[in-house]
Amino acid sequence: MTHSPQHLLEVRGLTKAYGAMKATNDLSFHVDRGEVLGIGGPNGAGKTTLFDLLSGVTPPTAGRILFEGADITGLGASAICHLGISRTFQLNAVFNSQTVADNLKTCAYFGSEKRLVPGLSYDRRSEIRAAEVLDLTGLTDYADVMAGALPVLQLKLLMIGCAIVSHPKLLLLDEPVGGLNPAEIETCAAVFRQLRDFHGTTIVVIEHVMSFMTAFADRIMILHHGAKLHEGAAGSLADNPEVVDVFLGVSGAADSRKGAQAEEVGNATS
Amino acid sequence: MRSMKSRDLLILLLFVGVLSLLPALGLSRYVLGQITLFILWAAVVSQWNLVFGVAGILSIGHMALFAVGGYATALMGLYFGMSLWWTLPVAALAGLLMSLVMAFATFRLRGAYVVVVTLAIAMTVYQLLVTDVACFRQTQSVCYSFSGGARGLSRFGDFGFRELLGYSSAPLGNFYLSLIMLALSILVAIMVVYSPYGQAFKAMRDNEVCAASRGIEIRKYQAIVFAVSGVFTGLSGGVYAGVIGTFGPQVLELPTLLFLLSMMVVGGRGTIWGPVVGTIVLALIDEGFRDLAAWRNTAYAAVLSIILLTLPEGLMGGFASLRKWALSPRKEG
Amino acid sequence: MELLTGILTSTIALGAIYAASSVSLALLWGSISMLNLAHGALIVIGAYGSVAVVTGLGLPWWTGLLGGMIAGAAGGLLLYVSQVRWIFGKANFDLRIIILTMAFSTIVVDLINNLIGAKILRQPFQVEGRFVLGALSIGHQTLLVVCCSALMVLLLQLVVHKTNLGRLIRAVSQDITAARLNGVPVQAVIFQVMVLAGIISGASGVLLTSSTTVYPGAGFDPLLKALIVCVLGGLGSIPGALAASFALAGLETTVQYTLGVKWGFPVSLLVVVLVLVYRPTGLFGRQELERN
Numbered sequence: 105m106t107h108s109p110q111h112l113l114e115v116r117g118l119t120k121a122y123g124a125m126k127a128t129n130d131l132s133f134h135v136d137r138g139e140v141l142g143i144g145g146p147n148g149a150g151k152t153t154l155f156d157l158l159s160g161v162t163p164p165t166a167g168r169i170l171f172e173g174a175d176i177t178g179l180g181a182s183a184i185c186h187l188g189i190s191r192t193f194q195l196n197a198v199f200n201s202q203t204v205a206d207n208l209k210t211c212a213y214f215g216s217e218k219r220l221v222p223g224l225s226y227d228r229r230s231e232i233r234a235a236e237v238l239d240l241t242g243l244t245d246y247a248d249v250m251a252g253a254l255p256v257l258q259l260k261l262l263m264i265g266c267a268i269v270s271h272p273k274l275l276l277l278d279e280p281v282g283g284l285n286p287a288e289i290e291t292c293a294a295v296f297r298q299l300r301d302f303h304g305t306t307i308v309v310i311e312h313v314m315s316f317m318t319a320f321a322d323r324i325m326i327l328h329h330g331a332k333l334h335e336g337a338a339g340s341l342a343d344n345p346e347v348v349d350v351f352l353g354v355s356g357a358a359d360s361r362k363g364a365q366a367e368e369v370g371n372a373t374s
Numbered sequence: 375m376r377s378m379k380s381r382d383l384l385i386l387l388l389f390v391g392v393l394s395l396l397p398a399l400g401l402s403r404y405v406l407g408q409i410t411l412f413i414l415w416a417a418v419v420s421q422w423n424l425v426f427g428v429a430g431i432l433s434i435g436h437m438a439l440f441a442v443g444g445y446a447t448a449l450m451g452l453y454f455g456m457s458l459w460w461t462l463p464v465a466a467l468a469g470l471l472m473s474l475v476m477a478f479a480t481f482r483l484r485g486a487y488v489v490v491v492t493l494a495i496a497m498t499v500y501q502l503l504v505t506d507v508a509c510f511r512q513t514q515s516v517c518y519s520f521s522g523g524a525r526g527l528s529r530f531g532d533f534g535f536r537e538l539l540g541y542s543s544a545p546l547g548n549f550y551l552s553l554i555m556l557a558l559s560i561l562v563a564i565m566v567v568y569s570p571y572g573q574a575f576k577a578m579r580d581n582e583v584c585a586a587s588r589g590i591e592i593r594k595y596q597a598i599v600f601a602v603s604g605v606f607t608g609l610s611g612g613v614y615a616g617v618i619g620t621f622g623p624q625v626l627e628l629p630t631l632l633f634l635l636s637m638m639v640v641g642g643r644g645t646i647w648g649p650v651v652g653t654i655v656l657a658l659i660d661e662g663f664r665d666l667a668a669w670r671n672t673a674y675a676a677v678l679s680i681i682l683l684t685l686p687e688g689l690m691g692g693f694a695s696l697r698k699w700a701l702s703p704r705k706e707g
Numbered sequence: 708m709e710l711l712t713g714i715l716t717s718t719i720a721l722g723a724i725y726a727a728s729s730v731s732l733a734l735l736w737g738s739i740s741m742l743n744l745a746h747g748a749l750i751v752i753g754a755y756g757s758v759a760v761v762t763g764l765g766l767p768w769w770t771g772l773l774g775g776m777i778a779g780a781a782g783g784l785l786l787y788v789s790q791v792r793w794i795f796g797k798a799n800f801d802l803r804i805i806i807l808t809m810a811f812s813t814i815v816v817d818l819i820n821n822l823i824g825a826k827i828l829r830q831p832f833q834v835e836g837r838f839v840l841g842a843l844s845i846g847h848q849t850l851l852v853v854c855c856s857a858l859m860v861l862l863l864q865l866v867v868h869k870t871n872l873g874r875l876i877r878a879v880s881q882d883i884t885a886a887r888l889n890g891v892p893v894q895a896v897i898f899q900v901m902v903l904a905g906i907i908s909g910a911s912g913v914l915l916t917s918s919t920t921v922y923p924g925a926g927f928d929p930l931l932k933a934l935i936v937c938v939l940g941g942l943g944s945i946p947g948a949l950a951a952s953f954a955l956a957g958l959e960t961t962v963q964y965t966l967g968v969k970w971g972f973p974v975s976l977l978v979v980v981l982v983l984v985y986r987p988t989g990l991f992g993r994q995e996l997e998r999n
């Protein structure tokens with residue numbers, strides 16, 4: 105990978121006010137190329153709002169967002185997608201009336217570059233990318249199923265597939281494994297590891313399942329009332345008494361330690 | 375998807391083939407005229423369906439696009455004495471401009487707001503027409519306004535089938551012209567729906583925020599779907615004016631609007647063949663109530679209500695679930 | 708000066724009528740997200756109810772308003788029984804109910820045309836005389852309409868904010884699932900809301916037609932105006948509807964006095980469209996982001 109002095113993503117003083125309430129409050133952080141940043145925090149902490157701001161779904165009230173050194177503050181969602189930031193949604197959002205394969209083709213075609221005048225059929229490249237992602241996510245058997253009729257695990261995988269089929273440089277995952285059982289979580293985690301290790305995708309992940317997050321993330325940031333409560337290496341989380349207090353609770357702290365240990369074991373064997 | 379497209383193109387070919395043989399049955403002038411009329415309605419509804427059904431933009435003022443097309447043709451025929459053939463591109467252009475007005479007015483609106491604003495625009499056009507009473511041209515003792523006011527326009531010329539085919543065969547010319555219009559309209563619908571454009575429209579309908587985050591520029595595709603539909607709806611309006619021979623503000627009245635909306639909803643909005651199926655059903659109802667004309671509106675409003683209460687996705691949706699049910703493996707009891 | 712008072716009195720009279728007829732739309736949208744395109748039908752039903760009671764039964768002129776309310780209530784009931792109860796909470800309710808109510812109003816207009824006739828009737832809810840104070844001269848009829856409208860809006864506000872039904876309506880409008888889980892009889896509440904809306908629409912039909920005439924299609928124009936008022940105010944907001952009523956009435960009368968009657972509606976619509984381009988949910992509408 106080419107070395108660059110800049111961070112991939114840099115956020116400065118980001119604020120989003122809904123009326124008097126600041127869902128994101130003067131938040132600054134950065135993400136480096138190739139790393140995985142985990143974001144945690146209690147319900148209503150402003151995690152999803154942060155993603156809405158980064159992905160251009162809603163404009164910030166104040167602050168700046170720099171991506172690859174360029175100011176992308178205030179750009180629209182489609183423009184940001186074309187620059188290489190792709191996100192998933194907390195509620196599973198796909199195009200319900202299209203088949204799985206069509207969902208992926210649509211996202212590959214429109215997501216990878218700005219289409220000034222689209223053609224009357226998909227180009228080869230989009231079809232190849234869609235096929236690759238079908239394979240990567242294990243959805244090949246579901247290719248012709250309507251997205252609206254998918255079981256929940258396949259739905260999540262399809263949403264992840266739609267986000268990565270445009271080959272983003274930065275992937276934002278909003279609670280990607282919420283509501284799944286451990287076996288299903290492992291299925292998703294395998295996809296994420298593949299992305300990180302073989303495609304070099306930089307990932308920011310929001311998750312409440314701490315064992316998953318501490319195992320997967322390099323660094324963790326905890327939000328509270330829209331502001332940063334903690335930031336540090338994945339293992340250090342449970343050592344911050346404030347974090348334990350507002351967020352983890354005692355059993356959560358034990359969980360997060362376990363996740364960190366699992367990660368160390370995983371690194372040793374690989 | 376590709377096979378679906380070829381399937382629909384094949385159906386279109388068969389459908390147009392069968393329709394083109396209809397005059398061979400020796401139909402009466404009246405029946406042929408009615409069929410011609412409904413063929414044109416089907417062409418309009420297929421285009422309306424692109425906006426309303428496929429892209430999910432709840433524009434119910436669509437007849438305004440049709441009206442400006444028709445008026446463009448009628449006015450140019452009347453005042454410039456042009457052959458109506460030459461007015462058709464202008465009709466399409468008029469439909470395009472009107473559709474862009476609609477698109478601009480509804481860019482940021484959603485759901486019920488779109489319904490209200492588009493209806494209001496269509497009704498404004500209507501009111502401007504019927505209140506147009508200022509004297510514009512004088513024939514002997516009668517005074518006509520520029521747009522013909524509530525009476526509308528007539529005697530603005532035709533497509534010349536009478537000179538070409540003779541008086542008794544002129545309706546055939548109108549019939550085939552209308553059929554070409556319908557074929558064109560459905561062909562455009564098929565090409566659009568199975569292209570990336572159609573996928574973008576459906577994506578906006580399914581989930582707008584998600585569509586934008588996947589790189590689809592919402593406003594651009596809103597404008598495109600309105601524009602495509604506007605061109606071919608305006609064109610249909612021009613053809614209608616020339617074929618029927620009169621054009622008035624009645625096409626903007628609520629009964630007409632609901633009649634066409636029924637065709638789309640009864641057949642199944644968002645599908646290629648729904649508008650056609652719906653048109654056939656409504657044509658049959660219309661014919662069945664020929665002697666009870668006063669109750670015609672009640673009849674189709676009732677059918678529309680029953681379909682909406684029982685089959686929200688229309689007859690095409692009903693067929694689809696029936697097929698799924700019949701094909702699904704059932705457990706042995 | 709004369710022009711100014713003319714515009715002012717017309718604005719108040721027109722605004723009061725707009726307010727009376729648009730609050731029932733706002734009520735239905737605000738409580739159950741229903742865009743009621745049968746509102747015009749309810750208005751006509753109310754207008755004919757008044758004619759039936761006064762001209763038909765020979766009761767005093769002021770009972771016309773009661774007749775309109777009763778007829779409107781019956782219309783609201785019919786709307787509930789024939790349509791709303793079957794599809795409320797089902798897929799695509801918002802779209803289906805728009806088309807269904809359109810069909811409902813077509814049937815109502817047809818029925819009136821065929822059973823009563825298309826003849827133009829006089830609205831008997833009328834008083835004679837003028838109120839004169841210096842340069843100011845207002846017809847008693849106008850005063851009556853303004854007072855009745857104000858009273859109706861006030862009563863509706865009382866119902867929504869001070870009664871048990873109002874509490875339930877607000878519960879249903881905020882979160883229908885939560886309301887249901889908390890034991891709110893949702894269908895019963897919707898039924899009452901529909902009847903309430905019917906009463907208001909019916910009464911406003913009497914007031915509206917007292918300055919025009921009664922005929923089968925008399926509800927369409929008021930429906931269109933009420934829709935425009937409601938989107939400008941923000942769908943579902945009763946205060947929004949009130950503010951928008953007077954704003955639009957002012958604009959419309961000013962344009963009518965200056966540019967000519969014909970341009971009143973087109974210019975108001977243009978202004979509303981431009982406002983919506985900047986505020987897509989109207990002046991007082993809830994600014995909601997679709998969350999994913």
Ligand SMILES: Nc1ncnc2c1ncn2[C@@H]1O[C@H](COP(=O)(O)OP(=O)(O)OP(=O)(O)O)[C@@H](O)[C@H]1O
Nearest residue numbers: 122127146147148149150151152153154194995996
């Ligand atoms: N469009 C909006 N309008 C008004 N308030 C909003 C909007 N979106 C979010 N909020 C508020 O902002 C706050 C942060 O919400 P957000 O969804 O970002 O939290 P979160 O950290 O993602 O929570 P969770 O863990 O439950 O997903 C909440 O109080 C929420 O009510």
Ligand SMILES: [Mg+2]
Nearest residue numbers: 151152153194
């Ligand atoms: Mg969230």
